[in-house]
Amino acid sequence: MVHVPRRDGPPSVHHVAARAGVSLATVSNVLNHPERVADATAARVRDAIAELGYTPNRNARALVSGTTRSIGLVVMSLRNSLFSDMVNGAQLEARHRGHTLLIASSEDDLEAQGDHLAYLESTRVSGILLATMTESRDQVELTRRHGHPVVYVNYEPSEVDACSVVVDNEQAGYLATTHLIERGCRRIGFVSARPDLQPVHRRRAGVLRAIAEHPGVVLVDVDAGDIDPPGGTDAGARIARMPAAERPDGVLGVTDLLAMAVVTELRAAGLRVPEDIPVSGCDHNSVAWGGAVPLTSVTMHGAEMGQAAVGLLLDELREPPEEHVHRTIVIGSELVARESTLGRAAAAEAARLRTPADPRLREG
Template sequence: MSDVARHAGVALGTVSNTMNNPDKVSEATRRKVQAAIAELGFIRNDAARSLATGTSSTIGIVLADLSNSFFVDIARGADATARQHGMNLIIANSDVDLAKQSMNISLFEESRVAGVLLAPLDTAYVRGSATLLRSTPLVLVNFAAESGHYAGVVADEEHGGYEAAQHLIGLGRTRLAFLGGPLLLTAVAQRLEGARAAVAANPGVTLEHIETRGLNIPHGRHAGQDILARGAGTFDGLVAASDLLAVGAIQILDGKPGFDVPTDLAVVGYDNNHFASESAIPVSTISQHGEEMGRVAAQLLMNEIQGGPTTIKQTVVIKPDLIPRRSSLGDAWRRD
């Protein structure tokens, strides 16, 4: 900054005001300083500024898995809200790795960001811990802490599971299967409970749970092989706990005699993963409104940054919605 001040022929404080309080500097002076900054290639050191002032204009977000577009949507919503508050967002991907998640959280705290958004892996430690961060404000996304020590935003997973099953029941499907697991994952267990509630409210409809070891396409293919081995007609509707599971099952089943999707077997996924609408058979799905979740979570974090540790720790619940497509509606569905 001293070099910039000398090059522009102004005081050091004028350079500081140009970057931090531009309204205090005349336009002519501001242009002179900005020209010097550009000519010298000066880049401000926000980390050093944070140490000096005790404040930061950056927040971090740690996401469980960026290969899932749901988390990309969360980041997009969080970024929009952060920018409205004059803040920058840095994204870290845990890549479904607990050690990497812990490292990312620690890295943000060591960097003295103003706050952290965390869309975590579902573990008992995260559910019960009150010390995920020592002093940096933290808000959870797509997760609720049992300890009550953190604010958060979650989707109403039971409602989503209910809507998925009720959609199939409304289409006249009566022999349903729920694909998903492991049930140690809170969201999967809640989606299953929602589907069971819909079935319980409709006499004559049955539901069987086919537990999977995960929520990705290979797990869906394995479940599809299980359904194929049981024979045509065993089920006429599938609720999958993720779009990836739905796509994997459809890859195995569709085209086999008695397993045409959706004539013989209507399918609903979950997450509104971006590729779900672009697959060979566009997948009906439950949308969790990832961008809205990101926006709300970022606003909760801004409230904590501005209000301090006494800010009320609330958990906001957002209801997901059904997006019907060809995998359940067949030719009745038309792409926009």
């Protein structure tokens, strides 16, 4: 007669072992190393699991192994669709690879980011994806010393040797500026702020490269003070008040939220967009697509970044530390021209000509 332990709650591994007539070690091997167990014995254990409705205690297993099959992701903000796309891509890839994703948003607060990293460590995640706008060296080095690999997303570190996935922000600035120049603009107003942020700095480099390639085109810097909409509102009002001879005849916002705020202020001042001043954004933020004038922007491929980052992290976890070579994946950008630079009729025609079969094109 097989002794079955008393049931005072959910079935445990002890109940499974008793029902299958095997040791606890055998049940553990079936759950974690099935190749070590004879097929007939493993089948008996699986039958017992099914009959009892046993679910492995992931927390207990984490205490034994030191890790879980979970990945942490800390993003700068979920208000920008770049980061929510990143979450979706990472979540789908993690699930495909047999992992779960734990998500936290720092809201551009470095202290909060450190708190989130510490919390994710406490849950014994296998590793962490960090979508930040700053180097975060001290936090990352501490996390790695505790045995948790970190992969940067949307940021290429210069002070930390780590894997990273970035979109080509210089290309994004270059494409948007070139598009404005091709629309006939010769005074490009660059509405920007926070040059300390790597994406901002690199987009500006692309703007300058495009202008350098076109003699006679000049840059008009417009400091927005911040990269959020209030900065764009102030910048747009200042542009509208400029004398016509000094006013930019084309505007690029370093973020879509800045660009949409500029569009609103220009229209409120009686200036037409794009007939008087074409306006483009630069980060394809869907939050900014609800205005009266659909915004031209540049794709950021957030989902692809999240997917690639999960792959880099799992590669690092699989490889011995002494053999792992950190690498950076750079994802290209594409311009999506809409009414804010083309006008309504031309934008409608451009949208009609886009083909869903081309994965580079995004419909907004």
